[in-house]
Amino acid sequence: MAQGQRISDEQRAAILEDIRAGGTCRGIAKAHEVSPDTVRRIAAEGNVKDAFARAATEKATRARTTDMAALRAEVSAKYLRKASELLDQMDQPHLVFSFGGKENTYNEAILERAPTGDLRNLMTASAVALDKHLKILATETDSGATTAASMLSGIADALEKAAEVLDSEPPDETSTNI
Incomplete structure (x- = not known):
């Protein structure tokens, strides 16, 4: 999607659904051909807190390191x-x-x-x-x-x-x- 273009309500809803499903920011952005910033902004607007928090990744990394x-x-x-x-x-x-x-x-x-x-x-x-x-x-x-x-x-x-x-x-x- 070209910079400055408005995202349709349908696309916004699809992005929000992917965010709630637990997709990664970059993965969702690529799938919907938008920037990661757009995905983060939609997550914030949709009140999805900690959508892309790193805590789970850090915990998994610590567990793997311990193993x-x-x-x-x-x-x-x-x-x-x-x-x-x-x-x-x-x-x-x-x-x-x-x-x-x-x-x-x-x-x-x-x-x-x-x-x-x-x-x-x-x-x-x-x-x-x-x-x-x-x-x-x-x-x-x-x-x-x-x-x-x-x-x-x-x-x-x-x-x-x-x-x-x-x-x-x-x-x-x-x-x-x-």
Whole structure:
């Protein structure tokens, strides 16, 4: 509708009906080809108070934010539990297996502990899970970011040293082809 043109009573009633039905200001304006100011003015003239109040949107946003924080906390806890489980696996008996030979046969053995390469993989996977846990925590609290970064640096140093020790160990005789 061109600026300065008068809105018909029918169009005004249709706009007012959409306002009362709970439409958005911009959506109603677009549907009726009028400006958002016109829609707000019709709402005021029709005594529709708080027609476009943001309270419901703000409440929904707060609820969504709370839900997302709870989900992040749940995922963070899973990462921390997984990091612990992976570290525990390093000290448990370990199944090794292979497929091979002309007949592509399956062979397996249980070792007292994982071979060096598997130990390194378990340590790395645990460190990654812990890192993800700490990153989630850092997003929850700005003040914790520095502490998390420092802790991660320490973990990275420890992992490098552990990898060097594992690389320097002679391979398990039982970890070769079975």
